[in-house]
Every structure is written in C-alpha cells, then in structure tokens.
Amino acid sequence: xxxxxxxxxxxxxxxxxxxxxxxxxxxxxxxxxxxxxFEPSIWLAYDICKVFNSSIEEVFLFEESExxxxxxQSKGVG
Amino acid sequence: xxxxxxxxxxxxxxxxxxxxxxxxxxxxxxxxxxxxxFEPSIWLAYDICKVFNSSIEEVFLFEESExxxxxxQSKGVG
DNA sequence: CCTCTGTGTCAAGTTAACCTTACATAATCC
DNA sequence: GGATTATGTAAGGTTAACTTGACACAGAGG
Numbered sequence: 515x516x517x518x519x520x521x522x523x524x525x526x527x528x529x530x531x532x533x534x535x536x537x538x539x540x541x542x543x544x545x546x547x548x549x550x551x552f553e554p555s556i557w558l559a560y561d562i563c564k565v566f567n568s569s570i571e572e573v574f575l576f577e578e579s580e581x582x583x584x585x586x587q588s589k590g591v592g
Numbered sequence: 593x594x595x596x597x598x599x600x601x602x603x604x605x606x607x608x609x610x611x612x613x614x615x616x617x618x619x620x621x622x623x624x625x626x627x628x629x630f631e632p633s634i635w636l637a638y639d640i641c642k643v644f645n646s647s648i649e650e651v652f653l654f655e656e657s658e659x660x661x662x663x664x665q666s667k668g669v670g
Numbered sequence: 671c672c673t674c675t676g677t678g679t680c681a682a683g684t685t686a687a688c689c690t691t692a693c694a695t696a697a698t699c700c
Numbered sequence: 701g702g703a704t705t706a707t708g709t710a711a712g713g714t715t716a717a718c719t720t721g722a723c724a725c726a727g728a729g730g
Contacts, residue, residue, distance in 0.1 A: 515634075529676060543718060545678065552717060555687090556593075556634050560654050570648045576638050582716095607706060621688060623708065630687060633716090660686095 515579040519548045522566045522573065537561040553582070593657040597626045600644045600651065615639040631660070 523533050523544075530548070531541040539558060546552050554562065554574070563573045601611050601622075608626070609619040617636060624630050625640075632640065632652070641651045 531676080539717095540719060541677085542679085542720090546717085549678075551679090553634050555717065556631050556637050556648075556652065557654075557659055558717085559634050570634075574634065576635075581635055609706080618689065619707085620690090620709085624687085627708075629709090633687065636687090 515550060515553050515581075516575040517547065517550075518573055518575070519544070519562065522568070523548075526566070533562075533565065536565055593628060593631050593659075594653040595625065595628075596651055596653070597622070597640065600646070601626075604644070611640070611643065614643055 523530070528536070529541075530544040534541045534544045537544075537558060538561070543554075543558075547554050547558075559570050559574055563570045566573060601608070606614070607619075608622040612619045612622045615622075615636060616639070621632075621636075625632050625636075637648050637652055641648045644651060
C-alpha cells in the first residue's frame with residue numbers, strides 16, 4: 515500500500531532502524547512497508563502514525579492504493 | 593481491541609453477516625472483532641470505517657485498548 | 671584500501687488474521 | 701413442535717505479517 519513513510523521518516527531525520535526501534539519492529543519490517551512489500555498490522559500502523567503525530571489515513575494512502583488480495587471493496591450503506 | 597463496531601452496526605440496522613458481506617469477510621470475522629477475539633487487518637479496518645463514514649481511529653479505540661502482543665508502545669519523537 | 675552506516679533483499683521459521691464447517695442458544699413465527 | 705434468524709464459539713487449514721540471520725551495494729571518511 516502506498517504511504518508517506520519514507521518522506522515523513524526522513525523529515526524527522528530517522529533511519530529505518532531507528533524508526534523500527536521506536537515502534538518495536540525490525541528494520542526489515544519498516545523497509546518492507548516503505549517498499550510496499552507488505553501491509554502493516556493495524557497496531558503497527560497506529561504506532562507509526564503516532565511517531566509522526568498524524569492519523570493512520572494521513573500516513574497510509576488507502577484511496578490511492580490497490581489492495582493485494584481480500585475480496586471486494588467496501589460498498590458503503592447510505 | 594476495543595471498538596464501536598456493534599454500536600455503529602446496529603445503528604445502521606445491519607447484522608454481523610450483512611456487514612461481513614459489505615466488507616468482504618465472513619460473519620465470524622466480524623463477530624471475532626466485535627468480541628475482541630482478534631484485531632482486524634488494516635484494510636478490513638479501513639473498509640469497516642468507510643461503511644460507517646468514519647475514520648479508523650473513530651471506530652477502533654486504540655487509546656483505550658491493551659495490545660495483545662507485539663513489543664513496546666510507540667515512544668514518539670518530538 | 672578498509673571500515674562504518676544506511677538501505678534493499680532473500681530464506682526459513684513463528685504467529686495470528688482470516689477461511690469453512692459445524693454445533694449451541696435464544697427469539698420469533700407458523 | 702418445527703423452522704428461521706441472529707449471535708457466540710470451536711476445530712482445522714491457509715496466508716501473510718513479522719522475526720533473525722545473512723549477503724550485496726553505495727557513500728563517507730580514516
């Protein structure tokens with residue numbers, strides 16, 4: 515999924531490894547998310563967006579992203 | 593993780609099964625999230641919050657929840 | 671040249687989010 | 701009493717998020 519991780523991380527002068535330490539995952543996990551190898555869990559997404567004082571939707575760009583698997587899009591209600 | 597799923601779902605007059613169809617997962621998956629058996633994936637959280645015209649943070653209550661596993665809390669930066 | 675840092679990627683293992691199938695319960699309706 | 705609907709739960713399987721360890725490469729500096 516597209517995201518602003520690299521941009522926001524560099525704006526704080528953080529390395530992938532440092533960001534990983536801040537949110538409690540390995541540097542490979544941060545790298546894989548930045549390079550769109552896999553999607554973060556919801557808690558990891560939350561922890562990351564907190565580091566950047568942002569909301570999940572501000573950091574992870576759902577609208578602009580294709581989903582890899584799982585079913586149809588949300589159909590809404592109203 | 594604590595969430596307002598049941599409350600919001602019932603306010604729309606949806607069953608667990610119907611909500612599951614709307615977002616493309618089984619009714620058991622919806623039930624498991626409502627009863628806090630497991631956490632949704634980030635895409636499922638997004639699809640669900642879209643049904644309720646809300647943000648992820650409005651539907652899933654991170655601040656009030658304990659995390660089950662994975663590492664330390666976010667430490668922030670600034 | 672060698673070393674150190676930061677990044678990208680691969681392999682193999684663990685864990686948890688999802689699946690289907692199935693059974694139990696309570697409410698409703700015929 | 702029997703059928704239907706909505707919910708809760710459990711077993712067993714698949715998949716992907718994450719781990720550690722390792723290797724490659726570019727840039728900076730001794």
